[in-house]
Amino acid sequence: MLVTLAIAKGRLQTEALELCERAGIAVSKDHLESRRLMIEDESGRYSFLFVKPSDVPIYVEYGVADAGICGRDVLIETAADVHEPLDLGFGRCKLVVAGKPESAERGYNPLVTARVATKYPRTSTDYFQRRGVPIELIVLSGSVELAPVLGLSDHIVDLVETGRTLRENGLVVVDTISESTARLIVNRASYHLKRARIAELIESLRKAL
Amino acid sequence: MSSSLSKIPPGVQYIFDSEVRVRRHIEREVMTVLDGWSYSEIILPVFDYADLFVLGMGKEQAEMTYRFTGRDGSLLALRPEMTSLVARTVATRFRGDPRPIRLSYSGEVFRWDEPRGGRQYEFHQIGFEHIGSDRLEADTEALVIATEILRRLGVEGFTITLGHVDFFKGIAERLDLDQDGSREMRNIVDRKDAAGLDVFLSGRADETTRAALCKLVTLAGGREILREARSLVENQRSAAALDDLENVYRIAEEIGIDEHIDLDLGDVAALDYYTGLTFKIYSSGLGAALGRGGRYDQLLAKFGNSEPAVGFSLCLDWLAQLLSNRLADRLAARDYEAVRLTDGSDIVRTFKEAALLRSQGRKVEIAR
Numbered sequence: 404m405l406v407t408l409a410i411a412k413g414r415l416q417t418e419a420l421e422l423c424e425r426a427g428i429a430v431s432k433d434h435l436e437s438r439r440l441m442i443e444d445e446s447g448r449y450s451f452l453f454v455k456p457s458d459v460p461i462y463v464e465y466g467v468a469d470a471g472i473c474g475r476d477v478l479i480e481t482a483a484d485v486h487e488p489l490d491l492g493f494g495r496c497k498l499v500v501a502g503k504p505e506s507a508e509r510g511y512n513p514l515v516t517a518r519v520a521t522k523y524p525r526t527s528t529d530y531f532q533r534r535g536v537p538i539e540l541i542v543l544s545g546s547v548e549l550a551p552v553l554g555l556s557d558h559i560v561d562l563v564e565t566g567r568t569l570r571e572n573g574l575v576v577v578d579t580i581s582e583s584t585a586r587l588i589v590n591r592a593s594y595h596l597k598r599a600r601i602a603e604l605i606e607s608l609r610k611a612l
Numbered sequence: 613m614s615s616s617l618s619k620i621p622p623g624v625q626y627i628f629d630s631e632v633r634v635r636r637h638i639e640r641e642v643m644t645v646l647d648g649w650s651y652s653e654i655i656l657p658v659f660d661y662a663d664l665f666v667l668g669m670g671k672e673q674a675e676m677t678y679r680f681t682g683r684d685g686s687l688l689a690l691r692p693e694m695t696s697l698v699a700r701t702v703a704t705r706f707r708g709d710p711r712p713i714r715l716s717y718s719g720e721v722f723r724w725d726e727p728r729g730g731r732q733y734e735f736h737q738i739g740f741e742h743i744g745s746d747r748l749e750a751d752t753e754a755l756v757i758a759t760e761i762l763r764r765l766g767v768e769g770f771t772i773t774l775g776h777v778d779f780f781k782g783i784a785e786r787l788d789l790d791q792d793g794s795r796e797m798r799n800i801v802d803r804k805d806a807a808g809l810d811v812f813l814s815g816r817a818d819e820t821t822r823a824a825l826c827k828l829v830t831l832a833g834g835r836e837i838l839r840e841a842r843s844l845v846e847n848q849r850s851a852a853a854l855d856d857l858e859n860v861y862r863i864a865e866e867i868g869i870d871e872h873i874d875l876d877l878g879d880v881a882a883l884d885y886y887t888g889l890t891f892k893i894y895s896s897g898l899g900a901a902l903g904r905g906g907r908y909d910q911l912l913a914k915f916g917n918s919e920p921a922v923g924f925s926l927c928l929d930w931l932a933q934l935l936s937n938r939l940a941d942r943l944a945a946r947d948y949e950a951v952r953l954t955d956g957s958d959i960v961r962t963f964k965e966a967a968l969l970r971s972q973g974r975k976v977e978i979a980r
């Protein structure tokens with residue numbers, strides 16, 4: 404029985420694969436260097452899919468992948484209906500509201516609509532609405548930090564690891580929405596249908612943490 | 613054509629050809645099994661008062677209904693589920709009838725729920741309700757019927773997960789959580805997020821309880837997990853839940869359906885609705901549950917006649933998706949006898965010939 408793992412490409416990929424290797428799920432270098440998007444591990448018991456971070460929960464929710472590794476930020480944003488049995492601890496970062504220093508001092512005036520540029524529309528809307536602040540969303544797919552600099556928006560909601568990008572663009576953190584780390588997620592059906600294999604995966608990853 | 617004529621609204625379906633034959637076949641097979649267990653079919657209205665569903669499903673769930681006003685100004689809703697309609701009927705029209713009452717249904721339900729994971733706004737539920745018995749027999753009957761249906765349909769490698777809401781409630785009620793707190797904890801448990809639960813419980817529970825709970829949310833498997841669970845909980849409510857599970861599992865073993873059963877002590881979905889055993893059906897090839905059910909002993913009281921009940925429903929859309937490849941061929945629209953109507957031929961003679969074939973029970977297609 405093959406267990407399929409969806410791995411978020413980019414930021415988390417290297418650490419995710421290192422963790423898998425420590426847990427005894429190794430992928431050969433040749434395979435990794437190839438441009439194939441789907442490869443098997445050396446034991447032939449696991450298959451890896453490399454997909455965009457925000458797509459990991461989708462593959463897992465539909466059951467195309469039995470399990471996956473992605474950031475908690477993505478899980479919250481997609482609101483995927485999956486199990487989340489393990490906090491993997493790496494890829495630590497924060498989802499924050501940021502803006503120019505003067506807007507940070509002012510805070511956001513709850514009577515005025517906040518213009519927010521972000522890649523996280525659901526999380527942003529939820530955050531501002533809970534505080535009674537009307538929000539105008541500007542959904543971007545990259546270089547979000549530019550928006551307040553150019554006056555496109557008052558604030559941004561984005562992921563911050565070291566804070567360097569914010570600093571270099573003259574922005575400051577207004578508030579932290581949530582902390583995020585990499586998570587192991589598991590499809591609800593696979594959790595039962597492949598219970599022994601999934602339990603083994605969770606256990607070996609936990610030991611390798 | 614204007615765009616509103618060529619465009620279809622998101623979440624609705626037009627179904628034709630082999631897929632219709634597959635769905636009708638599945639529906640017939642399921643209803644035949646239910647009839648075989650003495651369930652009598654009830655045909656329910658497509659809409660009813662919106663309040664009925666608020667009462668039946670709870671306010672939060674009922675917000676997903678399509679609502680509209682009737683001619684007298686009353687608020688109506690397309691049915692988002694069947695059980696509330698059945699429960700109200702049983703509590704009123706069937707109040708004086710001998711118990712238990714066994715009813716089956718089949719039809720579309722409508723929910724405004726973001727279409728994702730393959731869900732649509734409209735889907736077809738087939739299910740049954742067993743009302744008036746709080747006995748183990750009724751729970752077992754539901755489980756046995758579900759197994760027979762899936763075996764008869766040839767669903768391969770299915771698993772029925774078995775949980776019990778009192779197991780979790782017995783633990784949670786000792787924590788003294790407010791409504792938001794219990795909801796948050798339930799979400800964490802539902803995701804089997806042991807790390808998150810540990811954080812949530814810090815300051816809310818002592819070390820022993822915390823460790824036990826974090827272990828419990830991930831307990832799933834065969835009979836052996838019941839022993840493990842017993843060693844971790846002390847309260848009576850949870851222990852009674854484990855007794856129920858043990859009893860049902862033992863019967864399942866005796867009648868040879870335990871290979872399909874997986875115990876799941878962390879199943880806390882629909883905790884407000886269910887009151888005892890809960891079931892979910894999973895099958896390889898589908899990422900979501902294709903059926904679910906459980907005991908709901910408090911629903912009937914809301915309609916004025918307190919009595920126990922257990923029910924189960926299957927999603928026809930999921931079943932069709934799972935079985936369509938295999939069934940479509942078998943159910944292909946072959947064996948038509950084309951009665952040809954050639955130029956200048958006699959229409960009367962053609963239809964006489966066709967009628968003769970029809971009277972012999974054969975299929976005809978009038979061709980040009």
